[in-house]
Amino acid sequence: MALQNNLDIKHIKAKVYAITSGKGGVGKTSLAVNLSIILSKAGMRVLLIDADMGLANVDLMTGVMAPHTIEEVINGKASIFDALVEGPEGLTILPASSGVGHILEVGMESEAQFLKELLKLEHAFDIIFIDTGAGISANVIDFVFMAKEVIVIMTPEPTAFADAYAMVKLVATQKPDMIISIVVNIVKTEGEGTHIFTKFNEIVERFLGRSVIFRGSIFSDAAVSQAVMRQIPLAVYAGSSPAVQSMKNIAKNVLGLKTAKKRTIFNR
Secondary structure, eight states: OOSSOOOOOTTOOSEEEEEEESSSSSSHHHHHHHHHHHHHHTTOOEEEEEEOTTSOOHHHHHTOOOSSOHHHHHTTSSOHHHHOEEOGGGOEEEOOOOSOSSOOOOOHHHHHHHHHHHGGGTTTOSEEEEEEEESOOHHHHHHHTTSSEEEEEEOSSHHHHHHHHHHHHHHHHHOTTSEEEEEEEEESSHHHHHHHHHHHHHHHHHHHSOOOEEEEEEEOOHHHHHHHHTTOOHHHHOTTSHHHHHHHHHHHHHHTOSSOSSSOOOOO
């Protein structure tokens, strides 16, 4: 894909969020999967797109078997309806190929093909989450730019802090009208997450002349790795765990909802 994304998805009625990170291993896919499930359980129609092509993990985390993938949709070998699979709690997933050993490079023609397929889902979903790859490659950024808001996930580690800033700087420079928000993962207390975000936002304001939004932090939780090992999403495996409660708060923060369409989900 070209770095300057010219795709227009204004006809998609769903709210579109890209979940990304400056570096790998910070819990990006875990947030994407579990946030999607939390909202799907609430009765919202949620589509999770695995756009981490070649290094995909959504299928592994959810245990779904994919007859077709986003790569086939992009290349015109399958329709988007053929590739959609049902995940846990009524979640719909557009999976990618995992462990293929390379990352698909997408040209402008294939990019247009994917948009054409995506527009077929015009009225099908309330929310679309795009789980992008990590880093600031052109492929990653173009998927980020398909969203209304990009949620950048980071951890307290200095390298994650620096790489998150690199992502925010690129988005702020290339698409200054885009909503940029931050989630701090693997914190010991809420105060730690707030403190890290405050430091981060001060740097963004000083050097980029704008602010970012704090969507919340996620507690360090041993159940996260246990769920991954069992290929069961954390929101299903341990729905009352501290990390899931954190993500419920993030869901409420992102969407500004206290209740969902069918039932409340934010009661502890």
